[in-house]
Amino acid sequence: MRIRRALALSAALTVLAVGIPAATAFSEDGAEDCKNVTNGGSQSDPQCFWMADPGEALKIVRFWAENDGAKLKEATEYPIGWIDCTTEQCSAEGEGDGQAHGDGDPAPEGYQDDNTPPACQTAGETCSVTPEEIAAAARTAAGQAIAAAAASKMRVWVDTELLDDYKAGTATFAAAVRKVGALAAQPGVVGIRFTSQLGYNGQVKTPEEMSAFVTAAATALHQVAPGKKLGVHTVIPAFGCGADDSCSTAMTKKYPLLTPEHIEPLLTSGSVDQLALDAGLLQTAYASWKITPQQAQHNQWSKVKSLAWDTLAQIAAEDAGLAGKDASPLTTEQAAAAAEDRIATPLKDGAATVNLWTRWQDTSGATYRVMGAGLASTPAWEQLAKLEPLQRRLSTMYSPASPEVGIAQDVKKLSEVFSQVYVTD
Numbered sequence: 374m375r376i377r378r379a380l381a382l383s384a385a386l387t388v389l390a391v392g393i394p395a396a397t398a399f400s401e402d403g404a405e406d407c408k409n410v411t412n413g414g415s416q417s418d419p420q421c422f423w424m425a426d427p428g429e430a431l432k433i434v435r436f437w438a439e440n441d442g443a444k445l446k447e448a449t450e451y452p453i454g455w456i457d458c459t460t461e462q463c464s465a466e467g468e469g470d471g472q473a474h475g476d477g478d479p480a481p482e483g484y485q486d487d488n489t490p491p492a493c494q495t496a497g498e499t500c501s502v503t504p505e506e507i508a509a510a511a512r513t514a515a516g517q518a519i520a521a522a523a524a525s526k527m528r529v530w531v532d533t534e535l536l537d538d539y540k541a542g543t544a545t546f547a548a549a550v551r552k553v554g555a556l557a558a559q560p561g562v563v564g565i566r567f568t569s570q571l572g573y574n575g576q577v578k579t580p581e582e583m584s585a586f587v588t589a590a591a592t593a594l595h596q597v598a599p600g601k602k603l604g605v606h607t608v609i610p611a612f613g614c615g616a617d618d619s620c621s622t623a624m625t626k627k628y629p630l631l632t633p634e635h636i637e638p639l640l641t642s643g644s645v646d647q648l649a650l651d652a653g654l655l656q657t658a659y660a661s662w663k664i665t666p667q668q669a670q671h672n673q674w675s676k677v678k679s680l681a682w683d684t685l686a687q688i689a690a691e692d693a694g695l696a697g698k699d700a701s702p703l704t705t706e707q708a709a710a711a712a713e714d715r716i717a718t719p720l721k722d723g724a725a726t727v728n729l730w731t732r733w734q735d736t737s738g739a740t741y742r743v744m745g746a747g748l749a750s751t752p753a754w755e756q757l758a759k760l761e762p763l764q765r766r767l768s769t770m771y772s773p774a775s776p777e778v779g780i781a782q783d784v785k786k787l788s789e790v791f792s793q794v795y796v797t798d
Contacts, residue, residue, distance in 0.1 A: 502555045502597060510555035514773035514780065515798045521781045522771075522796065523561025525788035530564040530604065531556045532770060532795040535590050536576050546593070554597030556798055564602035564647065565594055566795060571607040572630035580635045591644035604647035606691060609636060612650075613659050615672035620662040633680060640685040648682070649728055652692040652715070667714065674722035683723060689768075690719040693730035693741075700745035701753035708756035720766055728768045728795070729757075731787065732777060748778055748786050757790045768793035 437445045510516045515531070522529045531553055538549035557565050567590045570576075577583040591603055610628045614620035625632055639645045655669040664672070677688050692715045695701055695708070703711060716727050731743040744754045760767070769791045773780050787794060 506555040507558045517780050518773035518796045519559045521784035522794050527788050528563050528793040529561045530795045532566045532797045535567045539586050550593045557598040557601050566604040569606040571605050587639050587644050602646040606649040608651040612673040612676040613669035617662050647687040649689040649691045678723045687725045689726045690724040691728040695753050696741040696743045701743045701751045703753045705752040708753040712756050726766045731769045765792045767791045770795045772797040
């Protein structure tokens, strides 16, 4: 059955306080569009693939049904090639002892487990954190925030920056990875975002340096935190240009590391499970080419879909535009429009999730919030609270080092809107 992603969005938009035009919640699905089917390993890992598009499926049905199903009647069982060792003598050549074994049976005679630990990147290091390290991490502010989020049924990512530690040397990097691993071992943690603004902030200079860092970080984290998803945050400026070649050329020249050719290998290598694309440039960077923010955003997600990046990793949108200095200044009508532009539209166009920044401090110490001081409600927050059908696709950042009221109170409030939180270590 073909399920349209727009159906869920339509249900969400009908609950907004002011009317968002219903037509904007729907779009014509492409022949290969099946993104409303969430069949990943968890709610935070939607994946989707057509084995055959609807047209091809119809041809298949007709092929087997013609002539009163003659071909189907003639078909025979496909030879799988299984060997039942309970009824046949299995060869002792190759792996195993030639005998059938079930779960719980004793190990074959002569089997030895030497308990050799996996090879680590640094000699003398262990590849897993100790119970003592995990317990110590639980007592930190980040550990308390993770516990509060888990208690509120939120999925949790550890948000950290390993690039500085990587550049500082092997020992510093190894210590930072172990610290992150101890936090990732807390109940409720599903993933680790190990770098932000990758390739944008000047910390890496070449594609080779960027690739080497991501590979090293992913390898180390897979060892110390097996089973956790890994994410990075960046932006692909040329994506917003659409078909404007002059725009694409200018963006590629200005941001030479942030091209599909340099980012895609990070996805295909297995180093990155989630890629968050920042929306900051979409608002102003394309005005010279008469590309509106809405067009730039649509261009970005169209490019993501055309490259099929959503089959390589979870591609998320990241946006800070609902917050304002001290509190969001948006009126009820403005908040409704912002919810459409910054949440509903990215999800409709292909983003798996939307990560909204709800509170942060700039270098001058000014605080930017969606809510007011002390978790006070604002029209922007009230608008987010009405998006209940979309909340499984919404996440936010939280820094327990500077709580608004208190860690438990802050996280509890965030859980009213968001199903996932990135806790900064």
